[in-house]
Amino acid sequence: MSGDVRLLGPGDIRSLAEAFDVVPTKKRGQNFVIDANTVRRIVRAAGVGEDDVVLEIGPGLGSLTLALLDQVRHVVAVEVDERLAGALPGTVETFAPSRVADLDVLHADALQVTELPGPAPTALVANLPYNISVPVLLHFFELVPSIERGLVMVQSEVADRLAAGPGSRTYGVPSLKSAWYADVRPAGRVGRNVFWPAPNVDSGLVAWTRREPPAGADRKRVFAVVDAAFAQRRKTLRAALAGIAGGADRSEAALVAAGVSPQERGEQLDLAAFVRIAAALDVAAPEATDTGR
Template sequence: MTTSPLANPTATRELLEEFGLATKHRLGQNFLIDNHVIERICELAELAGDERVLEVGPGCGTLTLALLQEAACVTSIEADPELEPVLDAHAADYANFRFIMGDALKVTPEQIEQAAGGEPTVFVANLPYNVAATIILQFFQTMPALKRAVVMVQKEVADRIAAVPGNKTYGGYTAKLGLYAQVTGRFEVPPRCFMPAPHVDSAVVRIDRVDGVVPEELDREFVACVIDAAFAQRRKTIRNSMSANGFAKDVLDAAFEACGIAPTTRAETLDVADFVRLAQELIHDA
């Protein structure tokens, strides 16, 4: 069982006091204080010891210290400059720990690869909830070597990530993430497992990369544009939504007919494969 010496209120509080720190709600800081949750995260991550792990929002390093026991290398990205001395202290104790100070959405894959000594293969994090969904999609889009992610997110975000067509939480984000990966595991985490306790419920999800969803000759970015147009006006039919967002009606009608999609369909009833087929026809008709 993999645990962290910081995964309890006393140890976390003492560390924060040692460095004169406090949590910052604007950065979405809620420190994990439950080793049972950490054990389950590590079990889902299935680290074999040779992975380069990427982490975002390490905070005071609670999850980080557990990951360092199982991974070849852990590279963390932290936005709060006041936490740099804490991470420096961890780096002095662990030769396989590196960190980057900055905004995870602005740090480039090249910077991450340089810090990690190679491309990250696994993403494990207790993510800042206000940017979690964006980070997950961006990392799968820009880091092709990333095989899987095990991330703590707000329960509502987990619901969006794992939603299926016809579900009210299924939307453009879910479909776009589905171009790269799919959810293969999940468990809930109550507020009492954090310090301070958040006002929302949390969940950990495992997301595995899936190859071959989009044919090599088809640009994923174009498929994403099709998805965005389809969901742009969610209450409208897919024909009306897409025609109001850059696609000609005659081209749409030909593509719908070729795909066997009724123009009166709503976007939330289509799965990822439907959007891929539709994009292929739209490219062909164009």
């Protein structure tokens, strides 16, 4: 868009890290992207453009931030590392001088954020820290309903779980909870050599488009049922849901009322089935199902 954006290469990343006295830490999941083609690919796959306001979680040294600023209207970046948060505007001033005013940086733990600076985001694009990727994604799905679409880079195993469908061995809690908010789809793989330091695992891209949640359903109750169903995957739903239903007989009655076999297991059911089960449990044991995340 601006014509003056220069993306970061391996030498730039190491120079910036040295200048800011930053040593990547596993605790914060810091693996910085050093390949300009990879951040271009992420922005392209995210489908964002000049009208978008993009929320970026964990911008780090600014590789993806710069690629976003080259294509979108505004970036709101949330960074937990105080040094990185403080340094990012200066990096943008150096590598994309005409776009400095189009960046807002919030120094905060992403999971503790309750309000964002700047215009309302229309998309979320991020290289998420592997250790908290699913909680962060779900948090911002709930917090920022203006987000219409997005793409994240996560550990490949997590990418598989987020995009999995019923019957898959990777289908579970992340699959169902993300499906509450959006249609999620795999968007490719990323090798280890594009990071510094290189992680011990491969990465995957996951894209999504926002959709309306199931009509008339209570998210907390549905999520409580999902959590219980997958707490011990080998259990039948009759046994797995006994704790929140007030006993196995009551869970069986609720499952039958929802049109689900009590001998079924959670990995075989789609979100609509869990919505029906939660509604039936509201009738069977309303006091037992109001404590979900």
